Amino acid sequence: MKADHEILIVGAGFSGIGAAIKLDTVGMSDYLIVEAGDGVGGTWYWNTYPGIAVDIPSSAYQFSFEQSSDWSRTYAPGRELRAYAEHCVAKYGLNSRIRFNTRVLGATFDEQNDLWQIDLDSGGSVTARFLINASGVLTTPNLPDIVGVDSFAGITMHTARWDHGQELAGKRVAVIVTGASAVQVIPEIAPIVEHLTVFQRTPIWCFPKADVPLSNAARMAMRVPGGKSIRRLISQASVELTFPLATHYFTVNPTVRHIDDIGKAIIRKRVHDPIVRDKLTPQYSVGCKRPGFHNTYLSTFNRENVRLVTDPINRITGAGVATTGGESHDVDILILATGFKVLDTDGLPTYPVTGVGGQSLARFWDENRLQAYEGVSVPGFPNLFTVFGPYGFVGSSYFSLIEAQTRHIVRCLKRARRKHATRVEVSRDANSRFFAEMMRKRHRQIFWQDNCKLANSYYFDKNGDVPLRPASTLEVYWRSHRFPLDDYQFTTTAPAKPR
Numbered sequence: 001m002k003a004d005h006e007i008l009i010v011g012a013g014f015s016g017i018g019a020a021i022k023l024d025t026v027g028m029s030d031y032l033i034v035e036a037g038d039g040v041g042g043t044w045y046w047n048t049y050p051g052i053a054v055d056i057p058s059s060a061y062q063f064s065f066e067q068s069s070d071w072s073r074t075y076a077p078g079r080e081l082r083a084y085a086e087h088c089v090a091k092y093g094l095n096s097r098i099r100f101n102t103r104v105l106g107a108t109f110d111e112q113n114d115l116w117q118i119d120l121d122s123g124g125s126v127t128a129r130f131l132i133n134a135s136g137v138l139t140t141p142n143l144p145d146i147v148g149v150d151s152f153a154g155i156t157m158h159t160a161r162w163d164h165g166q167e168l169a170g171k172r173v174a175v176i177v178t179g180a181s182a183v184q185v186i187p188e189i190a191p192i193v194e195h196l197t198v199f200q201r202t203p204i205w206c207f208p209k210a211d212v213p214l215s216n217a218a219r220m221a222m223r224v225p226g227g228k229s230i231r232r233l234i235s236q237a238s239v240e241l242t243f244p245l246a247t248h249y250f251t252v253n254p255t256v257r258h259i260d261d262i263g264k265a266i267i268r269k270r271v272h273d274p275i276v277r278d279k280l281t282p283q284y285s286v287g288c289k290r291p292g293f294h295n296t297y298l299s300t301f302n303r304e305n306v307r308l309v310t311d312p313i314n315r316i317t318g319a320g321v322a323t324t325g326g327e328s329h330d331v332d333i334l335i336l337a338t339g340f341k342v343l344d345t346d347g348l349p350t351y352p353v354t355g356v357g358g359q360s361l362a363r364f365w366d367e368n369r370l371q372a373y374e375g376v377s378v379p380g381f382p383n384l385f386t387v388f389g390p391y392g393f394v395g396s397s398y399f400s401l402i403e404a405q406t407r408h409i410v411r412c413l414k415r416a417r418r419k420h421a422t423r424v425e426v427s428r429d430a431n432s433r434f435f436a437e438m439m440r441k442r443h444r445q446i447f448w449q450d451n452c453k454l455a456n457s458y459y460f461d462k463n464g465d466v467p468l469r470p471a472s473t474l475e476v477y478w479r480s481h482r483f484p485l486d487d488y489q490f491t492t493t494a495p496a497k498p499r
Helices: 014-025 078-091 180-189 216-223 227-242 244-248 254-270 274-279 298-302 361-368 398-419 428-444 450-454 473-482
Strands: 005-010 031-034 104-110 115-120 125-133 155-158 172-176 195-199 306-309 313-316 320-323 328-330 333-336 384-386 423-426 488-491
Touching: 005 014, 005 115, 014 031, 014 078, 014 398, 031 125, 125 398, 172 180, 172 320, 180 195, 195 320, 216 227, 227 244, 254 298, 298 306, 384 398, 398 423, 398 473, 398 488, 423 428
Parallel strands: 005 031, 005 125, 125 384, 155 333, 172 195, 172 333, 195 306
Antiparallel strands: 104 115, 115 125, 313 320, 320 328, 423 488
């Protein structure tokens, strides 16, 4: 049975764009990208809330082979990231191979023909020899489990689905949860609303960032041969020091133990009220959960029209929010900054996957814990590769992950082509060996220190694991070049005989 396409890529965010470009460079151009939205950009397509911006330097947040010198700031706003995605799609000629407004309902492996059948919300399906999941993790909103959340009579919106038709000026607004999205949106809306009530479950560490406009001279400097590469290298080193090396080597890196003191000093300097200051000070170490980076988030709580509430929410009423302390807060607009389904087994990927023997990928992970060989492949699910799999990401630039994982995938596909293999599957032994290595090395990560129990971090899955790779970006880069291809089984299934 001939497939409709050799490869199907799910998602036209940067993961899907990066995978497509890499496939084209090695002559594997028979692919189709399916995208749920009507535009490219993934995270930067779906998330358009006020103040959205990248939280690492723009020079590090881009493809190494397509570096821009047109960023307006050192930390680019969301609209520029989406424009960069559109630029990459146009430059590398991907548009004609993207099917927009197409959501994947499920994927099932056809064992007889070694093909994936992908069901689409249009009512049809498409078949592909290989399936690359690039659906991302910062796209599907995580709705809060709060009693009465559907009963609010005013306007409710999630930061990941911002309604720009709503006018916030002069309104009483509530923001629920203080994660990375809230850190960006709160300072933007506070000056225009009548009153802003922020409901905080767990405080977040927030650090300033050197976010300044890039002058014409600075952009010209990046156009000098080597200018963009030097700036990217400096930015990458900065990111590496502040997260992967600090987080994954916590027990062997004594300098990171002083970062908490720096964070507390910043809070003392920026927040005037000692009671509010205490409420905003985390009781866990920096790195236990994703920190925020913003220059005015903390000082926003000095405003007279902003109130921080730390009493747990009891329920949402028709008029607003009621807390367990018996207080009711009347609001006109309810903003849910409750993040995304990041490590839910039924949301990674964003559609059900059925492999060999009818086994569900979600069930495999439920029964065996989140795991994937080098963050890419799972035994029992042949011809399936994922860009953002368990134990693939170290926490540095997402583009480092994309380039490493697509390199891994292409190495497998090239060997399959050389061997005329119709089935590529990681061995169970190789997967078990890799998972054991991750467990063996994780003790040095910050997540396993006692005070991380207070972080309430989405890094932890329901099994208490943190599926971030305990490694440096350089190690991941090296391994994507050097992992043993013999860890995969390359086989050919004879085509089914006509009935």
